[in-house]
Amino acid sequence: MATGIQPSAPLSPAVLAILLSLAEGEKHGYAMMKDARTPERGGVAMGPGTLYGSIERMMRDGLVEESSTQDNERRRYYRLTGLGGTVLAAELERLDAAVRSARLLGLLPNGGRL
Amino acid sequence: MTPATSNASHSSGPTEESSFGSLVGLYALALNLYPRPFRESYAPAMCQTFRDALRDRSLSLRKLVPLVFRDLLISLAKEHLSMLRDSFTRPALVFNALVLAGISTVLALALYAIPQHVLRAGLNDPQIQLASDLTARLEQGATPAEAIPAASIDMARSLAPFVIAYDDQGHPLASQAQLNGATPAPPSGVFEFVRQHGEERISWQPIRGSENGVRIAAVVQRVNGAHPGFVLAGRNMREVETRIGQVQNMAGLTWLAMLGLILVGAVAVG
Numbered sequence: 001m002a003t004g005i006q007p008s009a010p011l012s013p014a015v016l017a018i019l020l021s022l023a024e025g026e027k028h029g030y031a032m033m034k035d036a037r038t039p040e041r042g043g044v045a046m047g048p049g050t051l052y053g054s055i056e057r058m059m060r061d062g063l064v065e066e067s068s069t070q071d072n073e074r075r076r077y078y079r080l081t082g083l084g085g086t087v088l089a090a091e092l093e094r095l096d097a098a099v100r101s102a103r104l105l106g107l108l109p110n111g112g113r114l
Numbered sequence: 115m116t117p118a119t120s121n122a123s124h125s126s127g128p129t130e131e132s133s134f135g136s137l138v139g140l141y142a143l144a145l146n147l148y149p150r151p152f153r154e155s156y157a158p159a160m161c162q163t164f165r166d167a168l169r170d171r172s173l174s175l176r177k178l179v180p181l182v183f184r185d186l187l188i189s190l191a192k193e194h195l196s197m198l199r200d201s202f203t204r205p206a207l208v209f210n211a212l213v214l215a216g217i218s219t220v221l222a223l224a225l226y227a228i229p230q231h232v233l234r235a236g237l238n239d240p241q242i243q244l245a246s247d248l249t250a251r252l253e254q255g256a257t258p259a260e261a262i263p264a265a266s267i268d269m270a271r272s273l274a275p276f277v278i279a280y281d282d283q284g285h286p287l288a289s290q291a292q293l294n295g296a297t298p299a300p301p302s303g304v305f306e307f308v309r310q311h312g313e314e315r316i317s318w319q320p321i322r323g324s325e326n327g328v329r330i331a332a333v334v335q336r337v338n339g340a341h342p343g344f345v346l347a348g349r350n351m352r353e354v355e356t357r358i359g360q361v362q363n364m365a366g367l368t369w370l371a372m373l374g375l376i377l378v379g380a381v382a383v384g
Contacts, residue, residue: 030166047185048160053193074162
């Protein structure tokens with residue numbers, strides 16, 4: 001079933017933040033939400049609704065999967081799939097190319113953090 | 115890889131726990147607004163995530179609660195739209211919904227067309243009798259002045275039926291009704307048709323316009339005999355057209371309600 005996330009298309013900020021968070025290892029919902037808020041992970045302030053809506057679509061696209069880890073009956077853990085890792089790498093490549101281009105155009109200060 | 119833990123970074127007292135419980139209870143109640151499949155899959159995990167966020171306190175309550183409830187509203191809309199998209203990409207569901215929409219459209223059209231026809235046809239009943247009686251009297255030799263009562267009816271205002279006699283060329287001979295001080299005549303094509311077929315039933319508009327227009331339900335008959343001509347019996351359609359408009363509105367609302375029910379049903383099943 002089509003789910004709206006095309007691997008070649010730019011990812012939404014929420015999806016990118018979730019993928020970045022899960023790149024560290026499997027995590028539960030709040031850990032991903034907290035990670036996403038940090039500037040290094042996209043600075044996306046999302047609530048549980050956006051988080052689980054995105055996870056639902058990412059699972060359908062095969063980017064993430066639920067893991068068997070359980071420390072609480074209601075807390076669910078997720079991890080990146082192989083496809084999820086590939087899509088994340090492609091997105092980071094795309095963003096990196098955009099940043100390099102911005103530097104060449106003088107839009108970013110030399111040695112800028114980005 | 116080591117799973118990240120959810121330990122709260124701060125401990126919370128019994129009062130805070132109680133207020134957290136109320137907030138989580140309210141949130142859990144609001145989660146019932148999500149589409150059922152989504153709710154069944156994620157509601158417990160979403161509540162747990164909210165509970166974890168409340169206990170963690172890395173974001174103050176003043177920031178966290180508006181963030182979570184604003185996010186709830188946005189994601190509610192997204193999930194319902196997503197479910198609608200998914201539902202309407204299922205051919206069997208779309209086919210059934212289209213068939214039901216087609217049946218509803220036919221029913222709504224019938225709900226309008228049948229009463230409209232009955233009301234409009236019934237509007238002609240007195241004129242048919244009036245025209246027949248006047249035709250008979252004129253054919254028996256009565257003059258138009260004798261056969262038509264002298265009372266003057268304002269065609270624009272009165273709902274009373276009236277009769278008019280015309281000569282063979284369509285010029286008025288005698289009239290029971292006036293419109294702006296004159297006796298109007300229907301289009302000449304009407305007389306030509308009646309000359310060939312004996313009778314015609316028409317909706318005649320001596321004054322056109324949506325607000326000030328005058329529409330007459332008219333029956334025109336041919337008068338044969340020594341002084342051939344025509345008789346027209348008419349009646350202002352204003353009241354019946356108002357009723358037809360009400361029927362149209364009711365049929366339209368019924369149609370929209372049926373389409374709404376089909377949409378809700380498709381979403382519920384989908």
